[in-house]
Amino acid sequence: MKLFVTFSLVFFMCFCANVKETEIITLLQNWEGHEITFHDNHVFTILGKDTIAFPFQDGYKILTYVDSVGCIGCKLQLTEWKEYIMEMDSLFDNSIQFLFFFSPEKKVDIIRALLLSHFDYPVCIDEQDSLNKLNDFPTEMAFHTFLLDKSNKIIAIGNPIHNPKIKELYLKIIQGGEVKPDNRKLIVQTEVSVDKYTISLGHFDWQEKQKASFVLKNIGKSLLVIQDVNASCGCTEVTYSKEPIQPGGSVVLDVSYKAETPGSFNKTITVYCNANSSPIVLRITGNADGC
Structure with missing residues (x-):
């Protein structure tokens, strides 16, 4: 192959x-x-x-x-x-x-x-x-x-x-299975708008957990289904509703970040969904200040 x-x-x-x-x-x-x-x-x-x-x-x-x-x-x-x-x-x-x-x-x-x-x-x-x-x-x-x-x-x-x-x-x-032609076109796609792709958390005490939220809106004509969300680091957690989003509806991705050490950071959150723009890459940045 x-x-x-x-x-x-x-x-x-x-x-x-x-x-x-x-x-x-x-x-x-x-x-x-x-x-x-x-x-x-x-x-x-x-x-x-x-x-x-x-x-x-x-x-x-x-x-x-x-x-x-x-x-x-x-x-x-x-x-x-x-x-x-x-x-x-x-x-x-x-x-x-x-x-x-x-x-x-x-x-x-x-x-x-x-x-x-x-x-x-x-x-x-x-x-x-x-x-x-x-x-x-x-x-x-x-x-x-x-x-x-x-x-x-x-x-x-x-x-x-x-x-x-x-x-x-x-x-x-x-497993020896056949890898068939890309079936993305067979999956009903929709359109998504994002309120912001990057959020700066500014300066904060590195021992304090920080939170941010991204809003994805379904501006297409079909249901929006989020298949998976991956953070680039274990210090970043993401929670969101697993329910399909109706056209015109929105889903909030709540992100929490707990620095492991002081220093500046630039973390990504990658959203996989049935949108034409998938994967959608979001980002949080900031400076976790030490004593």
Whole structure:
């Protein structure tokens, strides 16, 4: 199964809002069937303490790479990965191997995140960023996770933790199911307006939880159904009504943010729905001040 054929069927559902469609198509064409290269001396560790032997399996692998740019904790999403690994292990009897390559600016940041999340799956703390240097990964974080076949060739790109459609796609490929043409056009679409795409929370004490609200209005002629809402960081929570929204109606997304440490932040909330503009990317920014 070719990457471009597989992924182009669903890329409208998952691409980063900062990337143009033509750029995505070019990227997919360049990475179609590309074989990921690994060093023989990659070292894996558990909780940043003990190094272990971690031979690569011959079956499907899910590789995720995290660079040092931005909030490491937001990118890792370790709790969500733990749940996903457990789910896949139960479905495929531990036959899917997960390859985590983290390239932090400071190793201690990764170790702290591993300990806080009790993430005891083997990871490679790649301080020299050697995997990226070998393969020259795309710059966009949305394209730093890959489904590999037994030959380490890419058969799909996208993060199943951040995007339920990618999760669904990976599952279908691994199960050997047919990836059919994009059925978005068969789903009744509607139109959505957003009261604001970015909310600044200004300056506040980093120990105080902050709240904000986004309003999505159904300005189309069909029901609006929110399929999923993903926050870019575990420190951001979103609540909303799961009921379909009638034409002319609105839904409020209540966002709460609790900083883990002082500092400025820029967090995204991605809304997946049956709107032509989906996914809708919302953003909260601000400065969590220390003492």
